[in-house]
Amino acid sequence: MTVILRRINYFIVLLFAFTFSCHDLAAQILVWQPGQTNLTSTPETEQPEVQLQLVLSVASEPTPSLKYRFWESPAMRKRGSASEIMARARHANLMLPNSATLNQQYAKRAEYWQSECPLEELAKSDLKEYLQAYSTVLKLVHAAMQCDTITPERAIEFGGEQLWTLEDVLTDVQDCRHFARLLVLESRLAIAEGRFDAAIESLSIGFRLAEYCNQQHPMVVSKLVHLAICGLMLDSLEKLSQHPQCPNLYWALASVPDSYWSNRLALDGEQVYQDRRLSPFLSPIGDDLSTEQLSERLVQSLTIIPQVFEATEDAMEQTQVRLLAGAVLLLLTDKGREELIDYGLSEQEVRQMSPSRVVILSTQIGFSDVRDKIFKWTLLDTPDRIEQELELSKGPVSLLSPSRVILGMMLPAIQALQSANLRTQTLHHRAMLVEALRAHAAAHENELPASLETLSPLPAPMNPQTKNPFEYSRINTQEAIIRNQPMYPSDRQTETRVRIRT
Secondary structure, eight states: HHHHHHHHHHHHHHHHHHHHHHHHTTTOOOOOOOOOOSSHHHHGGGGGOOEEEEOOOOOOSSSSSTTTSSSOOGGEEEEEEEHHHHHHHHHHHOOTTHHHHHHHHHHHHIIIIIIIIIIHHHHTTTTTHHHHTTHHHHHHHHHTTTTTEEOOOOEEEEEESSSSHHHOHHHHHHHHHHHHHHHHHHHHHHHHHOHHHHHHHHHHHHHHHHHHHHHHSEEEEHHHHHHHHHHHHHHHHHHHHTTTTTOOOOHHHHOOOOGGGGGGHHHHHHHHHHHHHHHHHHHHHOTTHHHHHHHHHHHHHHHHHHHHHHOOOOOOOHHHHHHHHHHHHHHHHHHHHHHHHHOOOOOOHHHTHHHHHHHHHHHHHHHHHHHHHGGGGGGGGHHHHHHHHHHHHHOOOOSSSOOOOOOOHHHHHHHHHHHHHHHHHHHHHHHHHHHHHHHHHHHHTTOSSSSSOOOOOOOOOTTTTTTTEEEEEEEEETTTEEEEOOOOOOOOEEEEEEEEEO
């Protein structure tokens, strides 16, 4: 009985949480402070302001200007299938005889390799031996990312069964994150050994790997990993740009097109995935279905919905689902009738419907209507309008609305995607501005510009948060501060202090 009540509460809590806009919190990350023992957050006034401090050497544009690219058009890549070679890379990684030992080594040494170890010591550390173990894997990843074709993975059905599930997708994209971490270490070692072109190539492969992840499995979860990989590459770039011999990478960053940040492919794929997996709930219901058949369909739907949005393998037993279906009918039928009438169905027709038909039909119409209002703006690549629709969907909503059950599961992921995309794109443009400042100092006797209006020879990129230039203030001829808005609720690092080596 406890399990049954928990399942019933599962749906009630989702509705209640949606009404009070709790899904904003679902997309946030709680960061525990040292010594913190409860969930009470530290007051903002007590949190010290954190600055990102970059010590830079001047660097003019490379010759030729497009010597380095972080993204290449397909016309410049080799003919071949990245997907096929990546399958070999995943297999080679899986077949490593000492993978468990390597994972433990990474967990212990990653922070030291990436940040703490001085570069002059890194080349003599155990990092080279660690990367040597993955040499075959890395060669395959490099080869794959230089190919021009990425084949999206399709869910092939065989005998009514899908040959891959969301768990399979998660496994593949996590492999991509693993390869991205290897590329970061590979780049770091190349810097330590003075091989700057090789270090830049590793970062370039990382940007392509992020694109591969998004295109191979076009879904929201893949796009989130795409952005996470980009974040790793941009963080590595910040470290690289502070090396005295690092070339200017303004045009390498500028080579990444605006389409790289579009959510359209991910949301289109997410809609297809949802429609396929939710087909027992979303496919049309014929007038000839009996009450028993409708009830069976509702039972099947209640089994699938949590799996689609939570990737759970915990299948509910049929007796529990049937009791839950009965509870859902009692809770949601009246509100479902109201929604169907609001959507234009005749009141007489709605009153004659069985409870099962009311719940299924109102959920179909309500869910599809709100989802399409959000997803349609991806066709025009207008993230601001998507954000507006998300805000409208978070407004006061009556409890026990059938369509809000699954909308309450979907919206937090879309909100997280929007936020992560804006955050990563802001980091990308900020990195471009830093490179523009390096070029200015190289052309003006090691002096930073008094304002961005006087920045030359390279133009300042816009801040994606405001669609205006970044806030910039010069402290003295060698120091300045770049400011942006907080990129997540608890973000304190809104200032980047740059200093030119004299």
